[in-house]
Amino acid sequence: MAFQRAAHPAATRAYRDTEDEHPRLPGNMQRDSFAALVERVAPHLGVGRAAANTFVRLASMTRPSDWTSPDRSPVIYAAAGEVAKMLDRSQVRTRVITAELERAGLIERRTAANGSRSRAAGTGLYFGAAIARAAELMALDDQLKAERQQAIFLRGQRSTHKRHLTCALDRLFEISPHCPEAKAIRQEVEAWPSAERLHCMDLAALESHVDEADRLCRTVLDLLDKREEPNGETFENNRPYLQDTTEESLVSCNETVDKRSAGKPAQDRSHVVPPDGGPNCREKDEGAASGALKSEYIARLGPQRLFDLASPEMQLYLSGRAEPEYLRFHDFVWAAERRVPELGISPDAWNTAREVMGEDSAMLSILVLDARKSEPGHVIFKPGGYLRAMTERYRRGELYLIRSLIGLSERQRVGQGS
Template sequence: MVAGWSAMVRGTEIASFRRVTPAILASARLAMANDIPESTKAEVAILLKKAAPILGIDGSTYHIMDILIGLSRADDWAGTNRPIVAISNAKLAEYTGRSERQVTRCIRRLVEAGVIAYRDSPTGRRFVYRDKDGDISKGYGLDFTPARVRLHELKTLVEDFQARLNSEQEARRIVSRTSRAIVDACAAYPEHAEAWHSELQGLKELGLDKEGEAEALEAMHARIILAVTEEYVPHKMSGEGDISVTSIIYTTPQNSLECKKKWARSNERELKTKFSGRTAAGTSTERKSGAVQPESHPPVRKKSAGTVDEIQSQVLASVSVGLVRSACRQACEMVGTEIRSWPELAAAASTMRLMIGLSEAGWLDGTARVGRFAAAAILATVLEKAARSPDQITSPGGYFRAMIDRAVEGNLHLEKSLFGLADGVIKQTGERPA
């Protein structure tokens, strides 16, 4: 058994000094596969970033994966080529500001997640030799072939994950909406308030998931509506003892000229006939003079400088949702939604913060300081910059916090960054984004 294991390790080019696990061997077997789906670097990169929460890739591990993808060549992802990245752990530690031991753990996590595979040389060094056409003739390092082989599997995982997120979000909306409706019903019918409130608290304490809680609350709300409306349904009256009466309907047509003479004039015409035009003029003058008079109410006081609303208004003064959508195309693709309103952008922030390795506490701190919409626009900008130039932004989470600080100080010009990103889209595609 041990001999077979050692033979498998040697066949998959894993160095003997590594502690091999079944997950590492599974990635090595994927790297040896010959049936590789046709894909591009951009397609696999976006798919891996969408699947990162599913695979448990976040923080420093996500950052290192992003750098490795950026260092690979686009031609190595085409056809039957194998994208191999040869970079030392020391250089990765320098790029990310982490220790070499932490970089080693992050790479191991990527291998066990089935994203990359070890392709070790006998000496443990990582290097790539290319022929005159630029193709890899011999290479040792970190191989992204497992991600290419799992292309269709990862697509299915991402679709299921997105559907589950949408279902949970809709369930949360139903829970919030139905709970408010039940509370309103308790206020409208005090005689039932205690029983309904107790039932509502009992449902909350059952520990159901969001879908089950939403279904239970909807059923409770339907029972409340039925119980309330039944009290006001009029009883059907019996027809016993009614007198049969024949209706008399006049169907004789009348002369239209005679009817026109008998028609009563409207109040407006009577007033115009009764009163002279002088009265109308007087009324008009009175209204005009009333409009010209200054208001006696004191002016509404504005919010003091430095409030969250004022900071958010200042940051988004020259920023629209269309500008964010046009400038942050890669961010929209990674999130998997077409952002058309500020609430949609804010709803996608939970996914975007995972993609840049930002903690939930950091995101909540940013929203508390500059507002939810301004923080979401800043987050989309950071994600777009990190996706385009991963080597320049070594810590996207710190970059986000720095932009929040500048926004609070009044020194952030977000529109300039977005226009710069939009110009990059124009230069890359040759056409102006919609």
């Protein structure tokens, strides 16, 4: 980003506060929180780290009340040499830094003809210009925060796409070692930027890269589908899944839950952890691909059924991927990750859920949480805390996801008047 070095208008004489008008910080904002705000946004104002830190230190030399008072402004009257001593810098370096802050419109230097400063003469380092820009700086801070959150989300999605793509490629090479499309895609993946380099990409480039990663992943899954079943019937379409919307149908595919011993619900976790050992396992029965490719819940219920139980918001995302009956595990994880920030769930809560439950159960937990939040009269005030509670219950063997699906199905059936 090229920084503009010309003086900001707020540093010019026209922006100086008059004798009877002094800008003050808005709302409950105080001196120190404002100085911290300036330090956060400083790089986007063309202000280096040293100058930003100096602003914070200079602000600390003023009276806190001056930043919120309607009849005075914060100012440092000390001579330049004295300020340099307080900052433990040379006068030359201090002069360069204060000039940098002035060009950015964060301070204003008022000096007498001989360069002196004094209260009597009304000369010194004034902070009114920065205070007058408080709303602008707060908006910039909000924008930067949103961009950081979006970058975190995109890096997380790239990680998911790469993980699923790598597993799909490994499986594809097992059953079709000489597939030319797979070889070309693997070479392309090897040229992808590293996880570290993703932090240096701007949002537009990062979003474009993530979209391409998703496209490649879906391409490999298509290739894998065509080779999984010799008769041409793909793995995704050959799974048993339920056709009706009754509670009994949901129970039928969770038979082990109903047959568990009374008083020992935590001992039978087959309804929580897939029988092949969970979605994070390596390859298992009959050469099945890693859990990153399949979902026990989709295999049991079918993608159409899970789609029907999802919230309208998640359904909107899923509808843009494929017809419900052709949705894959990758699509459901992709949609769940889209809903995570929209629900106000932190990346940490989502990552913890995936680590503890595995991607399969974590995805379904988001689907259930999201669907319940959309129910009339049902309010989940803190979805992040709700997900953490689900994660902890899973850790204790007390999370019954199929039971939650049964509840969603029943409430949906009652709501439809069937």
